[in-house]
Amino acid sequence: MKRSHLIAGVVLAGLVLYPVVNPWQPYPQGVLLTAFLLAIQASSWNIISGYAGYTSLGHSLFLGLGAYTAAILALHLGVNPLWVAPLGGVVAVVVALAIGLVVLRTRGHAFVIITIAMLLAAQILAANARGLTKGSDGITLELPFWDRDYQNIPFYYVFLLLLVLTVLFSAWIRRTKFGTGLVAIREDEGKAASIGVNTTRFKVVAFVASSFFIGVAGGVYAYYLTFLNPVGAFAILGSVVIVLAALVGGRGTLYGPVVGGFLVAFLSEAATVYGGSASARVLLFGGALVLVVLFLPAGLLPTAQAWWRKRHPSVVEFTDQTGALSFRSTPSGAPPPDSDSGVLLDIRGVTKRFGGLVAVNGVDLTVRRGSVTGLIGPNGSGKTTLFNLVTGGMAPDRGSVWFDGRRIDRLPPWRRGHLGLGRTYQVTRLFKDMTVRENVVAPLPDGRWRTMFADAISGSEAARARELLDLVGLGRFADERAGSLSYGQQKLVELAQVLMLEPSLILLDEPAGGVNPTMLGRLVEVIGEVNRRGVTFLVVEHNIPLVTEVCDHAVVLHRGSVIASGPPEVLRRDPAVLDAYLGDDASPADGASGGQAREEVR
Numbered sequence: 001m002k003r004s005h006l007i008a009g010v011v012l013a014g015l016v017l018y019p020v021v022n023p024w025q026p027y028p029q030g031v032l033l034t035a036f037l038l039a040i041q042a043s044s045w046n047i048i049s050g051y052a053g054y055t056s057l058g059h060s061l062f063l064g065l066g067a068y069t070a071a072i073l074a075l076h077l078g079v080n081p082l083w084v085a086p087l088g089g090v091v092a093v094v095v096a097l098a099i100g101l102v103v104l105r106t107r108g109h110a111f112v113i114i115t116i117a118m119l120l121a122a123q124i125l126a127a128n129a130r131g132l133t134k135g136s137d138g139i140t141l142e143l144p145f146w147d148r149d150y151q152n153i154p155f156y157y158v159f160l161l162l163l164v165l166t167v168l169f170s171a172w173i174r175r176t177k178f179g180t181g182l183v184a185i186r187e188d189e190g191k192a193a194s195i196g197v198n199t200t201r202f203k204v205v206a207f208v209a210s211s212f213f214i215g216v217a218g219g220v221y222a223y224y225l226t227f228l229n230p231v232g233a234f235a236i237l238g239s240v241v242i243v244l245a246a247l248v249g250g251r252g253t254l255y256g257p258v259v260g261g262f263l264v265a266f267l268s269e270a271a272t273v274y275g276g277s278a279s280a281r282v283l284l285f286g287g288a289l290v291l292v293v294l295f296l297p298a299g300l301l302p303t304a305q306a307w308w309r310k311r312h313p314s315v316v317e318f319t320d321q322t323g324a325l326s327f328r329s330t331p332s333g334a335p336p337p338d339s340d341s342g343v344l345l346d347i348r349g350v351t352k353r354f355g356g357l358v359a360v361n362g363v364d365l366t367v368r369r370g371s372v373t374g375l376i377g378p379n380g381s382g383k384t385t386l387f388n389l390v391t392g393g394m395a396p397d398r399g400s401v402w403f404d405g406r407r408i409d410r411l412p413p414w415r416r417g418h419l420g421l422g423r424t425y426q427v428t429r430l431f432k433d434m435t436v437r438e439n440v441v442a443p444l445p446d447g448r449w450r451t452m453f454a455d456a457i458s459g460s461e462a463a464r465a466r467e468l469l470d471l472v473g474l475g476r477f478a479d480e481r482a483g484s485l486s487y488g489q490q491k492l493v494e495l496a497q498v499l500m501l502e503p504s505l506i507l508l509d510e511p512a513g514g515v516n517p518t519m520l521g522r523l524v525e526v527i528g529e530v531n532r533r534g535v536t537f538l539v540v541e542h543n544i545p546l547v548t549e550v551c552d553h554a555v556v557l558h559r560g561s562v563i564a565s566g567p568p569e570v571l572r573r574d575p576a577v578l579d580a581y582l583g584d585d586a587s588p589a590d591g592a593s594g595g596q597a598r599e600e601v602r
């Protein structure tokens with residue numbers, strides 16, 4: 001069992017026993033209860049804002065929604081708020097879904113702004129829907145039905161139970177492919193989409209998942225407070241405190257937000273007792289936020305863990321990287337080598353403009369099944385743009401892209417990944433904070449919900465990841481952080497990662513760039529081996545000898561247009577190609593690339 005789980009278990013046992021051992025202490029129980037509530041919120045917030053990296057500044061919206069749901073039902077139907085608290089979670093989920101579907105189709109800052117706006121809108125709505133909420137007069141609820149002797153102990157246990165459920169839920173999410181996908185979105189959303197992660201769906205589900213337990217807790221909280229008004233229920237400070245708690249403890253970790261929730265709740269209590277006015281409290285939180293961002297950007301828990309790891313370093317075993325190609329079996333699902341070399345990728349008249357610049361100009365290009373096709377051309381000739389058009393990173397202005405007989409240019413990147421289209425990047429885009437193994441199992445071969453909620457590293461997948469890592473010679477690095485590998489090794493891991501999608505076509509963008517000669521030899525071997533297993537390649541590469549070695553066919557792009565195609569050794573002597581690389585018309589701007597190409601072409 002992991003040490004952190006053990007510590008959490010001991011702390012939990014202590015918290016369960018505390019009211020039993022010390023029943024006549026309503027004050028510390030009340031403080032702890034507030035800490036549980038904040039930890040529930042921070043831990044839930046962590047699902048969308050820690051795992052997926054989409055910061056919500058209005059998460060107390062869900063506490064208010066839960067509280068109002070329970071309070072309104074109690075007011076109008078006379079039911080006890082405690083029994084209908086789960087409905088608060090349901091309302092929070094419905095609202096989160098509606099907001100998420102609108103906002104999370106986009107990327108970036110819009111989300112942060114909208115979350116604050118939603119909180120303020122809810123406040124205004126609650127103040128104005130007087131028939132339902134009694135407006136700014138607020139709703140007063142009955143006192144708890146249990147004997148006064150029990151004080152707040154029942155609330156204490158309900159919040160503690162909700163906290164345990166929230167943490168278990170968050171832990172389960174982190175273990176699934178969904179959780180890995182969220183971290184992938186946080187680290188590099190574009191890359192996540194290219195390996196089959198339906199980023200829109202993942203973000204919406206994460207936002208919804210982050211609202212439920214807060215909504216339930218809100219229902220219980222209304223009963224605990226016995227009074228509810230719009231300003232208190234939808235307070236912006238409540239949201240700021242949630243963010244602060246998660247940042248202090250360590251966003252993106254399982255226990256960080258819980259630890260942060262406790263610390264911030266205690267700090268808040270101390271500020272109320274010793275700090276005097278409410279503005280002193282705000283000042284204290286502001287100051288704490290600044291200090292955390294400046295001195296503990298990762299949060300307390302990750303900083304402590306890093307310190308521990310430094311004091312107790314694990315022994316890293318370096319691979320000798322020999323025998324990597326002596327694998328035994330064919331990767332499951334890889335298509336058999338196809339003797340009939342029909343067209344697998346068909347790019348028809350594709351054009352892409354950036355303002356006045358025509359980066360890709362009416363390109364027609366076909367890649368035959370089973371081939372290794374090279375795509376060459378001077379710097380800026382449009383090769384990477386063409387890759388982006390094929391994999392869905394951007395949409396063409398004109399023309400169409402067909403893959404395996406199906407038009408794909410309007411499909412989102414993840415759908416293209418599910419169809420068997422994989423790519424690597426000019427500058428590797430591994431998820432650097434994940435381990436090598438996590439990187440390799442991160443791709444999602446299909447868009448089914450079952451796959452999404454399967455274990456991130458299931459038995460068969462672990463075996464396959466191992467096999468693929470052995471294929472590229474990096475099996476022994478499986479548990480290392482991907483960012484700690486050399487650049488060439490990262491390129492190989494990226495290839496193993498793409499192979500996990502079981503692609504039929506892989507687009508390699510400058511695989512040799514920045515890779516040392518030994519690594520390059522391995523890369524060439526791996527490309528050859530994977531190709532023999534039936535995978536087709538389209539390779540962008542400046543290293544012409546390498547193109548001649550691995551490619552059976554090449555296409556030359558110049559200023560966005562195809563100027564030649566044929567066997568690489570023939571193209572090397574084609575005057576038009578030589579001209580494009582070295583010719584009179586080479587502009588001073590690409591002079592450097594011309595010099596580089598001059599070396600490489602010869």
Ligand SMILES: Nc1ncnc2c1ncn2[C@@H]1O[C@H](COP(=O)(O)OP(=O)(O)OP(=O)(O)O)[C@@H](O)[C@H]1O
Nearest residue numbers: 354357359377378379380381382383384385386426
């Ligand atoms: N997102 C973008 N916005 C504006 N211009 C762009 C964008 N992406 C590429 N370009 C421009 O389009 C042209 C083609 O660029 P692209 O990166 O596709 O060329 P390339 O052949 O891959 O070059 P290299 O060999 O240097 O990677 C260049 O002039 C580049 O500056």
